[in-house]
Amino acid sequence: MRRYNILERGEIMARMQDTTLLFDSRVKCFSLMTALKIGDYLKLVEKAYAARGGLQHQREALKTTTARRIRGRMISDVKRGAVLPPVVIGVVVDQEILENIPDFKPDDVIRMMSDTLVDSISIIDGMQRTTALLDAMDQDHTVSEKVVRVECWIAESTDSLIYRMLVLNTGQVPWNLSRQLQVVYAPLIKEMKKRIRFERVLNREKAERRTKSGEYAPDDLVQLYIAFALKKTDVDTQETLADEFSRLDMTDALAEDQYNHYFYPVLQMMLDLDRAFSRLDDEMPAETEETGVKKAIKKGRSIFDSQPARIGFVVATAIAILGRMGMERKADESQKRLTEIIRQVSNFIARLDEMDVNQLTDFLRLDVLSERLYGQKRSAVGRYERAFFDAAFKVLIEEKFDVPTMEPSWRV
Incomplete structure (x- = not known):
């Protein structure tokens, strides 16, 4: 049996990157888990990040001494090839797009998000990691070719995103109810404007x-x-x-x-x-x-x-x-x-x-x-x-x- 050195194993794992698309029938919401090049991810969320996650009251990059030290360690780890926990982004689409999501290839979904849906993307969980990725890429441009896991929540209704956050995230994310609602602030107001x-x-x-x-x-x-x-x-x-x-x-x-x-x-x-x-x-x-x-x-x-x-x-x-x-x-x-x-x-x-x-x-x-x-x-x-x-x-x-x-x- 052939033995692979560490570098070869890393290359094999990179080629094995896959995309998983699951449908949450409870709240009619798709969960798309994929891996993107860090440079592509940062382009995708550029507008959302510039607007503090795409929502008012979203937490900016923390500036405490402890936070800076932790982010510094994260930047160093990313440059050395560390795999961060998935960042989570959300987007609200109309019914026609939602119904056609299963027929799209994963690349097509990401391409659509970066094109026609880019203005409605919100960073739900991962502002601090995104900041670290930006800093790491500024320090070393080769970081843009490394990968980051990304989970996309795609829903027709803002309610679906809020429900997922309240039910699935409250056990692990130390946010109060106000913070959780503010996370989907922009798409919530967008939906109100429609109705x-x-x-x-x-x-x-x-x-x-x-x-x-x-x-x-x-x-x-x-x-x-x-x-x-x-x-x-x-x-x-x-x-x-x-x-x-x-x-x-x-x-x-x-x-x-x-x-x-x-x-x-x-x-x-x-x-x-x-x-x-x-x-x-x-x-x-x-x-x-x-x-x-x-x-x-x-x-x-x-x-x-x-x-x-x-x-x-x-x-x-x-x-x-x-x-x-x-x-x-x-x-x-x-x-x-x-x-x-x-x-x-x-x-x-x-x-x-x-x-x-x-x-x-x-x-x-x-x-x-x-x-x-x-x-x-x-x-x-x-x-x-x-x-x-x-x-x-x-x-x-x-x-x-x-x-x-x-x-x-x-x-x-």
């Missing part, structure tokens, strides 16, 4: 601010996404997001496809109400704002300028449709309630559209809302406002959106 008729999704990096109804910041939308699943208004603390019950609640919501069936319609209703309330801004005479009693809230748009109001609406509607935690309704009952609330909101908005500016001003009762929110000093203002709007929109839902004015809601 919801936004006026505009703001760009935080350009310091864009909301100037009219239907405009929301991406991180605020992600927070609504979390609040819907947890059915609680207090979703802005790390303690709440890291709680194991919250993690399980989030997983259950994803497992039951609640986002596709319920969250997006609820978000669209909120946006439609935002537009209806904001008609007061468009028709309000200029002198109306400057006369009378000075109010903290003067415009209809100001209601949903507030993130607590958005969270209050989403949570109140989620509970009305899906039931409270531990008292979840069956799917047919939830669908029936969603259909009914959509009809009620539509009738409510049609009624608002028929009002002139004076009638709309009287109906919204912004003076009452201002007094309830800002009439006295309070501690934990943010928590108070979220609970207030949750209760206010519950009144509107309980009354089937058939109220003489908004005062019954603001008086809770």
Whole structure:
């Protein structure tokens, strides 16, 4: 039997690199495990890396002394031919592409990702390794010819990627729920844009601010996404997001496809109400704002300028449709309630559209809302406002959106 020296064995192993494509039928997601030349991998994720993983809040290269020493050791090992643990990237594709993935050769899938899908790639796990690979290649250009294992998650829905992360990664990745959602931040917002008729999704990096109804910041939308699943208004603390019950609640919501069936319609209703309330801004005479009693809230748009109001609406509607935690309704009952609330909101908005500016001003009762929110000093203002709007929109839902004015809601 022929004996191979170490160099020959390395060459044989390099030729044996293979690609494995598995279909996760639970969440309709493909997992493509392959090995790429380091230079090809870095070209593939160049844009994602430049944007800190392709997502806001992704961890940049660590700069602590310990981290630098570890990365230095990793760079040295890579140059000497070490094989790193697989880096994980994710991409969301449309249904037609997803269905054809089994017919593509692995090289064709990677080529497609580097061409038409490159802008939607996110580095899910491997920012620090990618940094080490970049540094190693800067120090030694021959590193570009070495290989790195890469796992690609290919899914039609962002929910599939989030579900995989929550179920399969929480046992080994020390992230809280907020971090896990931020990892698929970019494709999540992209999916929202497809499903919801936004006026505009703001760009935080350009310091864009909301100037009219239907405009929301991406991180605020992600927070609504979390609040819907947890059915609680207090979703802005790390303690709440890291709680194991919250993690399980989030997983259950994803497992039951609640986002596709319920969250997006609820978000669209909120946006439609935002537009209806904001008609007061468009028709309000200029002198109306400057006369009378000075109010903290003067415009209809100001209601949903507030993130607590958005969270209050989403949570109140989620509970009305899906039931409270531990008292979840069956799917047919939830669908029936969603259909009914959509009809009620539509009738409510049609009624608002028929009002002139004076009638709309009287109906919204912004003076009452201002007094309830800002009439006295309070501690934990943010928590108070979220609970207030949750209760206010519950009144509107309980009354089937058939109220003489908004005062019954603001008086809770």
